[in-house]
Amino acid sequence: xxxxxxxxxxxxxxxxxxxxxxxTVAGWEVVVASSGAQGLARAVDYQPDAILLDVMMPGMDGPxxxxxxxxxxxxxxxxxxxxxxxxxxxxQRRFADLGxxxxxxxxxxxxxxxxxxxxxxxxx
Amino acid sequence: MQNQQQPAxxxxxxxxxxxxxxxxxxxxxxxxxAAKAFQEDELSAEEQEEAHAAAHKLAxxxxxxxxxxxxxxxxxxxxxxxxxxxxxxxxxxxxAAVAAELRTIVASRK
Numbered sequence: 361x362x363x364x365x366x367x368x369x370x371x372x373x374x375x376x377x378x379x380x381x382x383x384t385v386a387g388w389e390v391v392v393a394s395s396g397a398q399g400l401a402r403a404v405d406y407q408p409d410a411i412l413l414d415v416m417m418p419g420m421d422g423p424x425x426x427x428x429x430x431x432x433x434x435x436x437x438x439x440x441x442x443x444x445x446x447x448x449x450x451x452q453r454r455f456a457d458l459g460x461x462x463x464x465x466x467x468x469x470x471x472x473x474x475x476x477x478x479x480x481x482x483x484x
Numbered sequence: 485m486q487n488q489q490q491p492a493x494x495x496x497x498x499x500x501x502x503x504x505x506x507x508x509x510x511x512x513x514x515x516x517x518a519a520k521a522f523q524e525d526e527l528s529a530e531e532q533e534e535a536h537a538a539a540h541k542l543a544x545x546x547x548x549x550x551x552x553x554x555x556x557x558x559x560x561x562x563x564x565x566x567x568x569x570x571x572x573x574x575x576x577x578x579x580a581a582v583a584a585e586l587r588t589i590v591a592s593r594k
Contacts, residue, residue: 371541373504377548380496385489416540445544447559467547467555470493 363388363483366406368399368425369414369443377470378412378443386474396420400428403435410481412464415444415455423458430459439481443468501549501593508546508590511538515561515586519579522571536565542586554589557582 365388369375372394379390391406393399397420403411411429415422422442429435442455445466455463462480464473477483518535521527539562546554561582564571571579 371545373500373507373545374548376500376504377497377545380500381493384493384496445540466544467549467552470497470548471490 363409366391366402366408366411368393370394370417381470381473396425399425410439412441412443415442426458511542512587512590514538515583519583522579523576532565539565551589551593557586
């Protein structure tokens with residue numbers, strides 16, 4: 361089943377590799393945003409099936425963006441998966457406590473990223 | 485599905501690597517520059533922050549392009565240039581050596 365994913369990440373290389381991965385391997389439709397603010401607008405406009413959200417971004421970071429997504433009734437129910445290069449357990453616990461569906465780690469394997477997302481969200 | 489798409493994905497990743505190689509090299513250059521400044525006892529707080537950010541970005545992306553060792557080394561440098569502390573003087577040679585190995589790893593991917 362085709363899915364629509366919103367990727368919010370300020371790093372152009374990560375954004376493009378993730379988009380390539382999800383489009384090529386899974387055939388999903390991908391919409392991208394390069395900042396938290398842009399991501400909030402795209403989430404409202406495109407109503408994705410899930411959001412892949414970077415943690416460390418200038419301005420509005422991932423956790424702040426997540427809280428804004430949850431405040432808005434138009435985006436409050438969209439599943440959010442955080443994407444982070446932080447591997448320390450304290451950071452992981454802090455992110456998990458936010459209430460996101462999952463925390464995925466950079467670097468990810470482009471061949472299995474779609475499977476990771478599908479598994480977490482129980483998409484068959 | 486994954487096996488069928490693997491060749492197409494690999495080719496597209498190679499294209500993206502070529503596109504972003506200048507950025508990868510810039511990040512490695514920031515690490516080399518920081519290591520040199522540290523050896524000369526001239527590493528500013530701003531340079532340390534730049535080195536930390538460059539290492540963090542490399543750690544997050546190199547493994548995605550198959551350079552797993554690059555991610556491990558970049559993580560080491562990210563910790564060494566941590567915002568919370570200055571690198572220890574004894575680390576000076578290590579900072580330079582790890583940056584040099586990163587340069588080799590980045591240059592090795594075609």
